[in-house]
Amino acid sequence: MLRQYELVERVKAYDPDADEDLLNRAYVFSVKAHGSQLRASGDPYFSHPIQVAGILTDLELDDKTIATAILHDTIEDTVATQEEIERLFGPDVGRLVDGVTKLSKIETQTESERQAENLRKFLLAMSNDIRVLLVKLADRLHNMRTLHHIPKEEKRRRIARETMDIYAPLAERIGMYGFMEEMQELAFRHLEPEASDMITQRMARLRETTGANVHRITSAIEGVLRSRGIAASVTGREKRPYSIWRKMQARQMSFEQLSDVMAFRVIVDDESDCYRALGIVHGRWPMVPGRFKDFISTPKSNGYRSLHTSVLVGGEAARIEVQIRTRLMHEEAEYGLAAHWAYKQGKDGASAREAYPWLEDLLEVLQDAASPEELLENARLAMFQDQVFVFTPKGELYQLPGDSTPVDFAYAVHSDLGDSCVGAKVNGRAVPLRTRLVNGDQVEILKGKVKSPDPAWEAFVASAKARAAIRRHVRHKRREELLAMGAKLLDAVAGRLKVALTDEIMGPALGRLKLHDRPSLQLAMAENRLTDEEVAEALVPGAASRPSRARSARAKAAASISIEGLTPGVGFLLCDHCRPVPGDRIVGVRHPDGPISVHVIDCDHLVDESGEWLDVKWGAETAGAAARIAVVVHNQPGALASLAASIAAHNANIVGLALKHRDREFHTDLVDIEVESVTHLATILTALRQLQAVVSAERVRL
Numbered sequence: 001m002l003r004q005y006e007l008v009e010r011v012k013a014y015d016p017d018a019d020e021d022l023l024n025r026a027y028v029f030s031v032k033a034h035g036s037q038l039r040a041s042g043d044p045y046f047s048h049p050i051q052v053a054g055i056l057t058d059l060e061l062d063d064k065t066i067a068t069a070i071l072h073d074t075i076e077d078t079v080a081t082q083e084e085i086e087r088l089f090g091p092d093v094g095r096l097v098d099g100v101t102k103l104s105k106i107e108t109q110t111e112s113e114r115q116a117e118n119l120r121k122f123l124l125a126m127s128n129d130i131r132v133l134l135v136k137l138a139d140r141l142h143n144m145r146t147l148h149h150i151p152k153e154e155k156r157r158r159i160a161r162e163t164m165d166i167y168a169p170l171a172e173r174i175g176m177y178g179f180m181e182e183m184q185e186l187a188f189r190h191l192e193p194e195a196s197d198m199i200t201q202r203m204a205r206l207r208e209t210t211g212a213n214v215h216r217i218t219s220a221i222e223g224v225l226r227s228r229g230i231a232a233s234v235t236g237r238e239k240r241p242y243s244i245w246r247k248m249q250a251r252q253m254s255f256e257q258l259s260d261v262m263a264f265r266v267i268v269d270d271e272s273d274c275y276r277a278l279g280i281v282h283g284r285w286p287m288v289p290g291r292f293k294d295f296i297s298t299p300k301s302n303g304y305r306s307l308h309t310s311v312l313v314g315g316e317a318a319r320i321e322v323q324i325r326t327r328l329m330h331e332e333a334e335y336g337l338a339a340h341w342a343y344k345q346g347k348d349g350a351s352a353r354e355a356y357p358w359l360e361d362l363l364e365v366l367q368d369a370a371s372p373e374e375l376l377e378n379a380r381l382a383m384f385q386d387q388v389f390v391f392t393p394k395g396e397l398y399q400l401p402g403d404s405t406p407v408d409f410a411y412a413v414h415s416d417l418g419d420s421c422v423g424a425k426v427n428g429r430a431v432p433l434r435t436r437l438v439n440g441d442q443v444e445i446l447k448g449k450v451k452s453p454d455p456a457w458e459a460f461v462a463s464a465k466a467r468a469a470i471r472r473h474v475r476h477k478r479r480e481e482l483l484a485m486g487a488k489l490l491d492a493v494a495g496r497l498k499v500a501l502t503d504e505i506m507g508p509a510l511g512r513l514k515l516h517d518r519p520s521l522q523l524a525m526a527e528n529r530l531t532d533e534e535v536a537e538a539l540v541p542g543a544a545s546r547p548s549r550a551r552s553a554r555a556k557a558a559a560s561i562s563i564e565g566l567t568p569g570v571g572f573l574l575c576d577h578c579r580p581v582p583g584d585r586i587v588g589v590r591h592p593d594g595p596i597s598v599h600v601i602d603c604d605h606l607v608d609e610s611g612e613w614l615d616v617k618w619g620a621e622t623a624g625a626a627a628r629i630a631v632v633v634h635n636q637p638g639a640l641a642s643l644a645a646s647i648a649a650h651n652a653n654i655v656g657l658a659l660k661h662r663d664r665e666f667h668t669d670l671v672d673i674e675v676e677s678v679t680h681l682a683t684i685l686t687a688l689r690q691l692q693a694v695v696s697a698e699r700v701r702l
């Protein structure tokens with residue numbers, strides 16, 4: 001633990017004007033207030049706030065922030081009061097400690113007690129003074145470092161989950177990658193202990209077999225740069241388990257397949273040296289195509305700057321990642337906001353908001369709410385399970401109901417974007433549209449040329465706005481389809497009677513049928529509310545009794561019907577058993593009172609159908625249809641995820657999933673996927689069969 005004089009000396013080292021007396025008094029007050037309280041580790045409690053303060057000295061924060069860190073748990077956990085803190089340490093420290101205390105209170109309340117009012121206060125405090133957030137993040141980091149002392153697994157997991165979902169993304173948003181990474185690694189260890197152990201062990205084995213690679217490569221990079229006149233400090237390290245695990249998940253790779261498990265950082269004097277160093281590295285080792293990124297000319301939305309590349313080194317052709325940046329860029333990347341933070345320049349908190357507009361957005365959400373109820377409805381943040389906060393690629397904040405998907409996000413941004421949404425990327429990676437978003441996700445919507453929301457989306461969207469928009473579109477589309485179908489039926493009847501549908505004929509006919517216009521007649525025919533005979537009788541009274549060539553004429557008319565812009569469940573009904581998709585040879589059956597059902601030509605259920613057979617074909621603009629496949633997979637973690645990822649990678653949507661049966665080794669899943677065509681489906685089946693987790697994948701026609 002840091003001793004009193006050590007802490008003060010650390011602050012003095014970067015800020016000679018720091019208020020030594022303030023720090024000393026805070027230290028003594030905290031030690032006294034926490035008294036004999038103990039941490040789960042058995043350490044005296046006051047060691048915790050002191051360590052938190054220590055973490056913040058690494059960020060070279062001002063004396064008031066350090067004092068706040070020392071005092072941050074006194075109101076919550078001891079007899080000390082807000083008034084006391086304010087009286088003894090002044091209004092600034094009082095306000096900061098109050099902010100951190102409010103934040104901590106929200107954490108310890110049960111789900112239902114987490115009232116929006118508290119949240120608003122805390123967020124207002126936070127955005128008025130970013131120092132509150134910095135203390136809170138350091139507090140969380142230290143608690144994560146000591147989490148293993150907490151005996152109850154359930155509690156450890158809850159804290160780890162919260163860290164992963166809330167605090168690590170928060171640290172990332174303000175560019176504090178150092179904090180973010182450590183939080184993630186620590187949380188990962190508690191959330192996925194098996195995966196974490198597995199990766200740690202394999203890393204150890206790799207280290208044994210390849211020797212001191214990190215060391216060797218570090219000096220090789222340093223050497224080649226020095227020989228070309230660039231003074232660079234090079235550090236190398238193995239990637240941490242969580243970052244490796246995430247890559248394995250993202251790229252669907254096993255540990256062995258993943259080669260760039262080592263990363264090197266090259267720190268040079270100025271920007272032009274960054275590019276020179278890059279050229280030298282690329283000249284010395286072959287670069288891996290597609291991995292070079294220039295975040296100096298195009299910084300990330302949170303201000304991050306650096307050059308990233310991957311190269312092949314050594315006889316064993318190991319792939320390594322190299323990041324090249326200046327000292328300043330490095331400090332900004334590690335400490336984010338804190339590195340060039342307004343307080344250092346003696347400005348007020350406003351510049352933090354200017355630099356990080358998402359803070360401003362969050363504030364607006366909170367301030368716009370008219371009543372506490374509305375606030376509760378609109379502004380529940382991260383810890384509140386029924387809301388999720390996500391970001392556009394430009395860093396704009398959107399708040400959506402929990403369980404929201406990219407489709408909900410698209411409709412939240414703009415109804416046009418929702419209507420023309422065809423795919424989505426979350427955190428830069430293509431995902432299925434039904435993917436549930438989590439806090440901090442960055443969502444990018446891929447737009448199609450036509451506005452054609454898929455009716456199947458209704459089954460998985462979470463927001464009322466998206467659901468209403470999809471329904472509206474389905475109703476509209478259905479009406480169009482019915483009108484077109486009715487027009488063809490009406491033309492067929494007129495053709496058979498050899499009458500032209502002039503106003504002179506139509507007017508009286510509509511009168512007889514008690515309909516007010518031609519579209520309503522078309523709809524009535526398409527929906528089978530009127531038979532052809534009734535319409536014929538209305539057009540030419542007495543016609544129905546005449547012998548007719550109805551059958552052949554009708555067959556001919558029906559033959560011209562295409563399934564254009566097919567909408568499942570509307571106008572045409574696709575057989576639930578054979579599940580036709582575009583490219584299948586199909587046949588329609590017209591029922592006396594009901595929609596036309598469409599079957600694959602060899603569907604077993606065709607024999608059960610009574611009704612007129614129609615020769616139907618797929619229209620040119622068919623949107624796609626859901627096919628059902630049965631996939632047998634090994635019982636292993638991540639099997640379904642790899643399945644879903646592969647389907648998504650082939651631009652198909654999973655619209656339904658059911659576990660058919662499962663035994664010790666395998667389980668069989670029935671997956672409904674929306675595909676463009678038979679060919680598309682065949683491609684997906686082939687891809688699925690390549691997956692390590694998949695035993696077999698077949699189309700099902702029950």
Ligand code: MN
Pocket residue numbers: 048072073139
């Ligand atoms: Mn604490």
